[in-house]
Amino acid sequence: NAGVTQTPKFRILKIGQSMTLQCAQDMNHNYMYWYRQDPGMGLKLIYYSVGAGITDKGEVPNGYNVSRSTTEDFPLRLELAAPSQTSVYFCASRIQRNSPLHFGNGTRLTVT
Amino acid sequence: GESVGLHLPTLSVQEGDNSIINCAYSNSASDYFIWYKQESGKGPQFIIDIRSNMDKRQGQRVTVLLNKTVKHLSLQIAATQPGDSAVYFCAEIISGGGADGLTFGKGTHLIIQP
Numbered sequence A: 001n002a003g004v005t006q007t008p009k010f011r012i013l014k015i016g017q018s019m020t021l022q023c024a025q026d027m028n029h030n031y032m033y034w035y036r037q038d039p040g041m042g043l044k045l046i047y048y049s050v051g052a053g054i055t056d057k058g059e060v061p062n063g064y065n066v067s068r069s070t071t072e073d074f075p076l077r078l079e080l081a082a083p084s085q086t087s088v089y090f091c092a093s094r095i096q097r098n099s100p101l102h103f104g105n106g107t108r109l110t111v112t
Numbered sequence B: 001g002e003s004v005g006l007h008l009p010t011l012s013v014q015e016g017d018n019s020i021i022n023c024a025y026s027n028s029a030s031d032y033f034i035w036y037k038q039e040s041g042k043g044p045q046f047i048i049d050i051r052s053n054m055d056k057r058q059g060q061r062v063t064v065l066l067n068k069t070v071k072h073l074s075l076q077i078a079a080t081q082p083g084d085s086a087v088y089f090c091a092e093i094i095s096g097g098g099a100d101g102l103t104f105g106k107g108t109h110l111i112i113q114p
Helices: none
Strands: A004-007 A010-013 A019-025 A031-037 A043-051 A054-057 A064-066 A076-078 A087-094 A107-111 B010-014 B019-025 B030-038 B045-051 B056-058 B062-067 B072-077 B086-094 B102-104 B108-113
Touching: A004 A087, A019 A031, A019 A087, A019 A107, A043 A064, B010 B019, B019 B030, B019 B086, B019 B108, B030 B062, B030 B072, B045 B056, B045 B062, B045 B072, B072 B086
Parallel strands: A010 A107, B010 B108
Antiparallel strands: A004 A019, A019 A076, A031 A043, A031 A087, A043 A054, A064 A076, A087 A107, B019 B072, B030 B045, B030 B086, B056 B062, B062 B072, B086 B102, B086 B108
């Protein structure tokens, strides 16, 4: 199993541009998550999904959108990028609620 | 506020010594705890977990201790090696919480001195 795969690894955006961060998992996990990690800070939940067709907002959803059309994929969309969205983004999945999250290796995004 | 936190942001230990990383939590309803290791440029990696009906769990070179009385969690790493250098953070899941009910601490940076 490849686990959780995120693409791209790095990206630089200009203010106002849009992009989609890709996330795919091959473990047949129902639960998928998007977090952002700022320097010296803990992980902040952006959006999550408990299954295909179901998504919910997390702690910091503003400026982002998600979709979950399949069990495997959970893309994160940034519309009108802002400097405050400069961060490292992690996608994660787990099989059930009381089980560990499996993380991807992240996408480092810079908005200038 | 954050219910999961760490006592020390940086911990420096000699290679070969044991390391102890601490974590405090404030929600007595938390029933599942996880320790993660994050190396530079990588995603968090699962180390070990423990449920609230246990007070100790051992893995390979790692032990997690849970003290529910004082709401304290610790990660012990035996015979620390250079490859153990990383940021370690704990996470808790609150019983009865939703699918998003996972709270992360900020992390402790473990530095291994040769």
